[in-house]
Amino acid sequence: MELPFAESYKIKMVEPIHRSTREQREQWIKEAHYNLFNLKSSQVFIDLLTDSGTGAMSDKQWSEMMIGDESYAGASSYFKMKGAIKKILGFEYFLPTHQGRAAENVLFSVLVKEGDIVPGNSHFDTTKGHIEYRKAKAVDCTIDEAFDTTLLHPFKGNLDLNKLEKVLSSNPTDKIPFIIITVTCNSSGGQPVSLENMKEVRKLADKYNKMVVIDAARFAENAYFIKKREKACENMSIKQIVLEMFATADATTMSSKKDAIVNMGGFIGMRDEDLFRKASVFNIMFEGFITYGGMSGRDMNALAQGLDEGTEFDFLETRVEQVAYLGKRLRDFGIPIQEPAGGHAIFVDAKRFLPNLPKEEFIAQTLGVELYIEAGVRGVEIGTLLADRDPNTRLNRYPELEFLRLAIPRRVYTNNHMEYVAIALGNVFERRNEIKKGFKILYEAPIMRHFTVELEKL
Numbered sequence: 001m002e003l004p005f006a007e008s009y010k011i012k013m014v015e016p017i018h019r020s021t022r023e024q025r026e027q028w029i030k031e032a033h034y035n036l037f038n039l040k041s042s043q044v045f046i047d048l049l050t051d052s053g054t055g056a057m058s059d060k061q062w063s064e065m066m067i068g069d070e071s072y073a074g075a076s077s078y079f080k081m082k083g084a085i086k087k088i089l090g091f092e093y094f095l096p097t098h099q100g101r102a103a104e105n106v107l108f109s110v111l112v113k114e115g116d117i118v119p120g121n122s123h124f125d126t127t128k129g130h131i132e133y134r135k136a137k138a139v140d141c142t143i144d145e146a147f148d149t150t151l152l153h154p155f156k157g158n159l160d161l162n163k164l165e166k167v168l169s170s171n172p173t174d175k176i177p178f179i180i181i182t183v184t185c186n187s188s189g190g191q192p193v194s195l196e197n198m199k200e201v202r203k204l205a206d207k208y209n210k211m212v213v214i215d216a217a218r219f220a221e222n223a224y225f226i227k228k229r230e231k232a233c234e235n236m237s238i239k240q241i242v243l244e245m246f247a248t249a250d251a252t253t254m255s256s257k258k259d260a261i262v263n264m265g266g267f268i269g270m271r272d273e274d275l276f277r278k279a280s281v282f283n284i285m286f287e288g289f290i291t292y293g294g295m296s297g298r299d300m301n302a303l304a305q306g307l308d309e310g311t312e313f314d315f316l317e318t319r320v321e322q323v324a325y326l327g328k329r330l331r332d333f334g335i336p337i338q339e340p341a342g343g344h345a346i347f348v349d350a351k352r353f354l355p356n357l358p359k360e361e362f363i364a365q366t367l368g369v370e371l372y373i374e375a376g377v378r379g380v381e382i383g384t385l386l387a388d389r390d391p392n393t394r395l396n397r398y399p400e401l402e403f404l405r406l407a408i409p410r411r412v413y414t415n416n417h418m419e420y421v422a423i424a425l426g427n428v429f430e431r432r433n434e435i436k437k438g439f440k441i442l443y444e445a446p447i448m449r450h451f452t453v454e455l456e457k458l
């Protein structure tokens with residue numbers, strides 16, 4: 001018999017989690033005004049709200065924590081992180097920041113000005129936020145295939161080169177500071193970008209004399225998909241693929257809370273000394289001195305170690321195949337999801353799950369609340385609440401796709417937990433015709449409303 005798949009690590013430390021009753025959960029979610037962000041973590045049994053900063057560090061990462069150097073300037077931890085970024089990503093210059101959005105803030109302070117246009121594949125929400133905050137525009141050039149959840153395409157994160165070239169050729173050249181490639185593409189379902197596509201984007205960038213910036217949060221998962229799905233790369237190691245991916249870019253912003261498997265941290269990688277000097281000014285202003293930039297020495301040590309572990313094939317296979325396993329089990333129940341399964345999460349297609357619920361009643365949010373009540377599993381809405389209102393008309397923006405995202409923390413849950421989640425959602429699917437009413441908004445903030453919104457059952 002072929003040997004079954006098994007995790008590439010064993011467990012050294014555990015944290016208890018607790019089940020609750022349906023009655024308790026109905027009470028708690030009501031008190032939370034049906035906003036999953038308002039729940040206490042103790043009220044959640046399996047927490048799939050996000051994979052950001054929720055991973056389990058390894059024994060080696062914890063031992064690195066003990067030898068962190070907390071010197072203000074010139075700490076050995078800074079040089080350890082610098083060495084790891086040079087070796088694994090290939091960037092000569094780097095600046096530490098407290099997390100990914102801080103890296104965006106610092107780098108975009110140098111590069112983005114009012115009236116600019118930043119084309120890319122679906123921009124992450126904080127990335128878009130930092131572009132729009134500077135009165136610039138993010139233009140989505142993702143391939144159309146990404147928006148059909150039933151379609152099997154190996155690289156749904158790819159940029160459409162025709163769309164991209166149209167943006168580059170039809171705008172004044174001083175209006176486009178760079179092209180951004182997000183790997184994997186979170187907003188389209190944790191979908192990868194092929195190495196071939198990244199190289200083609202580089203060619204276009206050279207033709208129009210533009211910089212390429214990689215938004216790198218899940219670069220290692222992206223490299224895993226390249227190895228598995230791109231014929232030309234099947235014999236390359238993950239670390240070789242990673243170097244080739246970043247060779248297509250001039251700079252990178254990184255949220256280390258994802259593929260570097262730390263609970264907090266980020267950085268900017270750069271090739272150009274002049275850009276590094278300019279960014280250093282903003283780093284000192286917003287984050288901290290250039291040799292710690294909002295991070296503790298111990299955290300820089302753990303990050304350096306995490307970059308190495310996070311780009312090992314065995315770890316990535318365990319990681320991505322666990323997500324795929326959950327996807328397979330949901331498919332067994334007939335539950336509609338974004339196909340193929342993403343690298344860090346399963347995106348449940350809420351419109352196809354609850355076809356009779358009107359979009360005005362927040363379809364994906366309704367599904368998220370039902371899953372929580374069913375089993376104490378917390379996902380997150382990627383739909384109308386997140387899409388927010390049009391800044392001009394103040395009308396709700398109804399996105400093409402309404403997702404309930406189930407994000408899997410790294411090295412935290414077992415496949416038994418995945419089984420529990422699948423059966424829980426399977427139960428909701430079985431009684432989906434009884435779900436006839438959604439929610440209306442009682443309170444919402446003027447921007448980023450999904451975090452603090454308060455809802456009432458219809």
Ligand SMILES: *Cc1c(COP(=O)(O)O)cnc(C)c1O
Nearest residue numbers: 099100101124126186215217255
């Ligand atoms: C998480 C993330 C960010 C922002 O990083 P934070 O660490 O949450 O500030 C930016 N881009 C992508 C693709 C992300 O996933």
